[in-house]
Structure formats: C-alpha cells, structure tokens
Amino acid sequence: MVKKRKWMSTYSDKIFDVVNVLVMLFLLLIFVWPLYFVLIASVSDPTEVLRGNVVLWPKGLSIDSFVQLFKYKKLWIGYRNTLFYTVVGTVVNMIMTIICAYPLSRKDWLPRGFFMKMLLVTMYFSGGLIPTYIVVKNLGMVDTVWAMIIPSAISFYNALIMRSYFMNSIPDSLQEAASLDGANVLQYLVSIVIPLSKPVIAVITLYYAVWHWNDYYTALIYIYDRNLKPLQSVLRDILVSVTTVSSEMALTAEDMEALQEKIKLGQSLKYTSIIVSIIPMLVLYPFIQKYFVKGVMVGAIKG
Amino acid sequence: MNVNKNPKKGIMNRLIHDLKKNWLLWIMFFPVILYYVIFCYTPMYGIVLAFKKYKMKLGIMGSPWVGLDNFERFFRAYNFWDLIGNTLGISVYSIVVGFPAAIIFALMLNYLRLGKLKKTVQMVSYAPHFISTVVICGLLSIILDTNTGMLNKLLNVIGLESISFLAEPSMFKTIYVLSEVWQSMGWSSIIYISALAGVDYQMHEAAIIDGASKLQRIRHIDLPSIKSTIVMLFILKLGNLMSVGFEKVYLLQNELNFSASDIISTYTYRVGLEQSKFEYSTAVGLFNNVINVIILVSANMISRKVADESLW
Known part of the structure; x- marks a missing residue:
C-alpha cells in the first residue's frame, strides 16, 4: 500500500516537473519575445517588418530608421527633459524621503505616532x-x-521602506554612543545612519529614478509647453499616432506610394523610439535587478 | 509610544520638553510637514469643491454651496452605470486572473529544480515591471495591429480572420488584464517567493517520507504557510478595487472601444481637465475615493473576523 502510494506520488511528481519546465519555457518566450521583436524590427528593413517576415531574426539589416530618428528633434528634447527630471527629481525625492523617514524612525520622538497616522492617511485618501x-x-x-518634481517629492510608501530599515538594521546603541561623543542628530544621520543604509538608499534611488523615467501622467496633467514635455509624452505621440487611410479618398498611384512611405517610416520610428527609450534600462537592468528585488524584501517587513 | 510615560505632565509640557530635546528632528521634519500640508492636506480641504459651484474669480472659499447637486448629476448621468461597470469589471477581472497568477508562478518557481532556468525566468519576469505604460501600450498596438500585427498573422496562419483587437469593445478588458498579468506577474511573485523560502524544510522532508506528492505538499504545506501574506495582499488589492490604473486605460482608449474602456478615472480627467468642470470632476473623484476606503475598511474587518489577519 505504502509502496503503491509512493510510486503514485513519484509518478505525479514527474509529470509536475515536466509541466513545470514546459510552462516556464513558455513564459520565458512570452516575457522576452515582445521586446526582442522590437529590437530586431528596429534594425530590419521596414518593408520586411510590415510584411510580417521578421519573427525570429532581423531581415534586410538597415539602420535607416535610427538615422531618421536622430533627425526627429522632438524626441531629443524629450530625452533631455526626462534626464533633467530624473536626476533633479530623484535628488529631491531622496532628500525628502530621508528627512521624512529618519525622524519617524526615532522611538524617542514624541509626535512620531501622530505624524505616522497623518501621513498614512494620505496613502488611502487624497484630494x-x-x-x-x-x-x-x-x-x-x-x-x-x-510641476514635474515638487508635487511628487515624497512617496510615503518608499519612506516606510526606509523607515523600517532604519529601525530594524541600525542598532539604537550607535545613537547613544554618538550622543555621548557629542554628535548632534544631523551629524549622526549624515555620518553614521546614511553610510550604514547604503543598500536601502540604492534601492529607493532606483525606484524613484525609474518612476521619473517612466512618468507620463504628471506631464499629461501639468505640462502643456512642448519644450518641457518629457520623453514619455513624445513617445506616446509617436506610438499612438495612427496613420489611417480612408477608403473614400481618391488616391493616385503617386499618392499611394508617398502614403506607404509615410506609414513605413511611422512604423519603423515606433520600433526605434521604443528601443532608444528603454536602452538605459536594458543596459543597466542585469546589474541592478537584484537591488530592486532586495527592496521588495525590505519593504515586506511589517513596520 | 512614549505618550503615556509621564501621565502627570500635560501634553503641552511634554511637547515643550520634546521641542527642547529633539529640536533638530523637528527642524528636519519641517519640510516634510510643509509638503504634506500643501500637496496632500490642502487638496483634501479642496474637496469641499464637490459641494460647491466653482467660480474662478471667487476661488474655492468664495464659491457658493450647492449641496449634493454635483453628486446627483453624476448619479443621473447617462453613463453612470457604464462607468461603474467598466471600472469594477476591469478591476475584478484583473484580480481574478492576476492575483492567483502571481501565487501560482511563485509556487512553480519554488519547485523548479533547474537552477539556471529558474534564475533566468525570474530575472526576465521582473523586467516588464520597469517598462513604462506608454511603451507597453505601444507594444500592444504593434502586436495587435489589424494588418501588420503578429497576433493576427498567427490567426491567419491557422486560417482565421484578422481581428481589430483594439477597436473591439468586447476585447478591451481581456487585453487590459492579460497585458497587466504580463507586466506584473513576475514582480508580484517576489513577495510570495520570499515567503515560500521561509517555509520550514523539515515539514517538506516529513511529507516526502510520508509519500506526499508535490501537489499535495503545495496544498498542505506551502499554501497554509503563506496564507497571511496572501490575505494581506488581497486586502490591499481590494482597497484599490475602484482605482484602475488611469494611464493604461487612457492610452488604450479610442472612439471604437470607448463603451468598454471609459472608467471613472478617465472620466474624472476628461470632465475635469478637458472640459474644465472642476466641481463635477471633484465630486466624481470623491465618490470613487470614498467607495475605495469603505471597501478597504470592510475587507480588513471581515478578514480580521474570518481569518484573523488584518492590516491594522
């Protein structure tokens, strides 16, 4: 009886393992292929891409669309703006997050509980x-x-992650020692707490930077000036602009050709602009992904 | 936490004492207070706008009160039930599909023996989380394109007609949910993976000796062990039931799929910023927010009673 059950379970485990590996391989394909497709489509001949001949590897290698993209000034203005918003925004975020998280991590600070409650409310209720x-x-x-920097100066969720790191990973005795040495709170924060919190600071910096890089919403609401639009807004114009052909239009052969050229150009611009916008991410991702994951773990500690 | 340490002293005395002792903390925290007062609490006060008729010249304070008129207008709006239905439809659909997907993914990864494959799948599955919504929607429009999209090419190969996915109202929610799963499944699974790593392996060893299969071990060891994580994340999800991500719906929306894709947040944006009906938009937003809070609080209460787990 026991033997039979054992055999049954090893049998079902075998099936489980095989199915598991197959599902994982399938998922791998699903996760990778869309991005891979954009990559190969961006360096392929646009006509081949439109015909659907580009599936697994690039066809008719051409960098024409990248050359076209370099002439597309709006995108580079967006790129420059986004770089600025990301760098300045993240610096502001980090300063604000640290000065928010540190006092809230101090058990001997009288209004700590009060401010925690007031700030937690904002996570669930907003104007x-x-x-x-x-x-x-x-x-x-x-x-x-x-408008791109100040209204989003703090994400309280990130401040909570940092606070729980301050509370759980930095021993209170350090603070007593520092105050015996005559260091004030600010000196203690800058010379002891921050250096000891490098991992969590790295993670949250990355979170904020990625957020700024991908932020489309803020500009949609607050930025109307074309010269201040971030990369994501420009990308949206490229990606979502649909070149529709109405069938009622009487088109001469030349018109048709010109139109097709336009569609082709529009299509290849889509692929290249996606690539250009996620290149920083693609290059850095393999190196920094473990930090992101660490952030989730730190954040999971119920503070 | 120290509030009751010196019950004899009044709150003012303790405050003054703390100001003297921790004055640097107060100064340090001051910009944070300023930020929250200006960007969170002032807008919360601005909610009174929902009960007024906004006159630019008079400002929020001076504008005349109109009671619940704005809410009534919303409840009577021809698209009220469409908005509610679409919002709830999309979010329930994505919880039903997306929430278990992350758990199942984590469980499967947990039993994957090929270390290299496991690492690769994990790393690759997190990546979409960092891609912007704009790019995701761009990818969708490329892959789902009626004439040139890869999915339609695939349908053609197996002898089916092309479908204009993004122009089809009945497809909208599925497109939204599946792309959401694609984007967030890996990332949401991290927390379960770390919870699963904390499961005591001795329990598994004992089960293996007893001849339990992997499915049985999942059912009787893993799932009960990560129950509290699951419940907590589920309550949090419920708290966002009425706030479907604005960006993706807004970006995928077009005239053709509008009947299925207009949700409360896009409506708030449209009537508020595009049509400048400030007070009306505020009322709609407030309605949405209040429902969210009610759902969150009651979900938390129910779970505390039923499963003995709660957020607070």
Whole structure:
C-alpha cells in the first residue's frame, strides 16, 4: 500500500516537473519575445517588418530608421527633459524621503505616532485630481519644470521602506554612543545612519529614478509647453499616432506610394523610439535587478 | 509610544520638553510637514469643491454651496452605470486572473529544480515591471495591429480572420488584464517567493517520507504557510478595487472601444481637465475615493473576523 502510494506520488511528481519546465519555457518566450521583436524590427528593413517576415531574426539589416530618428528633434528634447527630471527629481525625492523617514524612525520622538497616522492617511485618501491641480496651479507651477518634481517629492510608501530599515538594521546603541561623543542628530544621520543604509538608499534611488523615467501622467496633467514635455509624452505621440487611410479618398498611384512611405517610416520610428527609450534600462537592468528585488524584501517587513 | 510615560505632565509640557530635546528632528521634519500640508492636506480641504459651484474669480472659499447637486448629476448621468461597470469589471477581472497568477508562478518557481532556468525566468519576469505604460501600450498596438500585427498573422496562419483587437469593445478588458498579468506577474511573485523560502524544510522532508506528492505538499504545506501574506495582499488589492490604473486605460482608449474602456478615472480627467468642470470632476473623484476606503475598511474587518489577519 505504502509502496503503491509512493510510486503514485513519484509518478505525479514527474509529470509536475515536466509541466513545470514546459510552462516556464513558455513564459520565458512570452516575457522576452515582445521586446526582442522590437529590437530586431528596429534594425530590419521596414518593408520586411510590415510584411510580417521578421519573427525570429532581423531581415534586410538597415539602420535607416535610427538615422531618421536622430533627425526627429522632438524626441531629443524629450530625452533631455526626462534626464533633467530624473536626476533633479530623484535628488529631491531622496532628500525628502530621508528627512521624512529618519525622524519617524526615532522611538524617542514624541509626535512620531501622530505624524505616522497623518501621513498614512494620505496613502488611502487624497484630494483627487482637480483639488491637487488647483493647488499646483495656484503655486504657479503649471507649465514649469517644478510641476514635474515638487508635487511628487515624497512617496510615503518608499519612506516606510526606509523607515523600517532604519529601525530594524541600525542598532539604537550607535545613537547613544554618538550622543555621548557629542554628535548632534544631523551629524549622526549624515555620518553614521546614511553610510550604514547604503543598500536601502540604492534601492529607493532606483525606484524613484525609474518612476521619473517612466512618468507620463504628471506631464499629461501639468505640462502643456512642448519644450518641457518629457520623453514619455513624445513617445506616446509617436506610438499612438495612427496613420489611417480612408477608403473614400481618391488616391493616385503617386499618392499611394508617398502614403506607404509615410506609414513605413511611422512604423519603423515606433520600433526605434521604443528601443532608444528603454536602452538605459536594458543596459543597466542585469546589474541592478537584484537591488530592486532586495527592496521588495525590505519593504515586506511589517513596520 | 512614549505618550503615556509621564501621565502627570500635560501634553503641552511634554511637547515643550520634546521641542527642547529633539529640536533638530523637528527642524528636519519641517519640510516634510510643509509638503504634506500643501500637496496632500490642502487638496483634501479642496474637496469641499464637490459641494460647491466653482467660480474662478471667487476661488474655492468664495464659491457658493450647492449641496449634493454635483453628486446627483453624476448619479443621473447617462453613463453612470457604464462607468461603474467598466471600472469594477476591469478591476475584478484583473484580480481574478492576476492575483492567483502571481501565487501560482511563485509556487512553480519554488519547485523548479533547474537552477539556471529558474534564475533566468525570474530575472526576465521582473523586467516588464520597469517598462513604462506608454511603451507597453505601444507594444500592444504593434502586436495587435489589424494588418501588420503578429497576433493576427498567427490567426491567419491557422486560417482565421484578422481581428481589430483594439477597436473591439468586447476585447478591451481581456487585453487590459492579460497585458497587466504580463507586466506584473513576475514582480508580484517576489513577495510570495520570499515567503515560500521561509517555509520550514523539515515539514517538506516529513511529507516526502510520508509519500506526499508535490501537489499535495503545495496544498498542505506551502499554501497554509503563506496564507497571511496572501490575505494581506488581497486586502490591499481590494482597497484599490475602484482605482484602475488611469494611464493604461487612457492610452488604450479610442472612439471604437470607448463603451468598454471609459472608467471613472478617465472620466474624472476628461470632465475635469478637458472640459474644465472642476466641481463635477471633484465630486466624481470623491465618490470613487470614498467607495475605495469603505471597501478597504470592510475587507480588513471581515478578514480580521474570518481569518484573523488584518492590516491594522
């Protein structure tokens, strides 16, 4: 009896393992292929891509579309803006997050509980789109770079991750020692807490930087000036602009040709612009992914 | 936590004492207070707009009160039930598919013996989480394109007609949910993977000796061990039931799929910023937010009673 059950379970385990590996391989394909396709499509001959001949490897290698893209000035303005928003925004985020998280991690700070509650409320309840918009508008930030940076200066979720790291990974005795040595809170924070918190600081910096890089919403709401639009807004214009042909239009052969050229160009621009926008990510990702994961683990500690 | 340490002293005394002792912390925290007052609490006060008729010249304070008129207008709007239905439809659909997907993915990864494959799958599955919504929607429009899209080419190969996926209202929710799963399954699984790593291996050893199969071990050891993680994440998910991500729906929306893709957040944006009906949009947003909070609080309460797990 026991023998039979054992045999049954090894048998079902074998099936389980095989199915498992097959599913994983399938998922691998699903995760990788869309991005891989964009990559090979961007260096292929646009006509071949339109015909659907590009599936597994590039056909008719050409870098024409990249040359075209370099002439597309709007994209580079967007790129420059996004670089600025990402760098300045992340610096502001980090300063604000640290000065938010540190006092809230101090058990001997009287109003800690009160402020924790007040800030937690904002995670679940907010004024909403229009009341926030009115505040930003009244501050004169609409259509300035500040709208991209100041209203999103702190993500309380990230501050909570940092706070729980401060509380769990830095021994209280260090603070007593520092105060015996005559160091004030600021000196202690800068010379002891921050250096000891490098892992969590790295993770949260990355979180914020990725957020800024991918942020489309903020600009949609607050930025109308074309010269201030971030990369994602420009990308949206390229990716979503549909070149539709209405059948009622009487088209001469030449018109048709010109139109086809336009569609082809529009298509290849899509692939190249996606590649250009995610290149920083693609290059850095293998090196930094373990830090991202670490962040989830740190955040999982119930603080 | 120290609030009750010196019950004899009044709150003012303790505050003054703390200001003297921790004045640097107060100064350090001051910009944070300023930020939250300006960008979170002032807008919360701005919610009164929902009960007023907004006059630009008079500002929020001076505008006349109209009671619940704005809410009534919303409840009577011709598309009220469409908006509610679409919002709830998309979010329930994505919880039903997406929530178990991450758990199953984590469980399968946990039993994968090929270390290299496991690492690769894990690393690759996190990647989509970092791709912007704009790019995701661009990828979708490329792959789902009626004439040139790869999915339609595939359908043609097996002898089916092309489908205009993005123009088809009945397809919208599925496209939204499946792409959501693609983007977030790996990332959401991390927390379960780490919970599974904490399961005591002795239990597994004992089960193996008793002849339990892997499926039985999942059912009787792994799932009960990560139950509290699952419940907590589920409550959090429920708390966002009425807030479907604005960006993706907005970007995938077009005139043709509108009947299935107009949700409360895109409606708030459209009537608020595109049509400048500030007070009306605020009312719709507030309605949405209140429902969310109610769902979150009651989900938490129910789970505390039923499963003895809660967020607070």
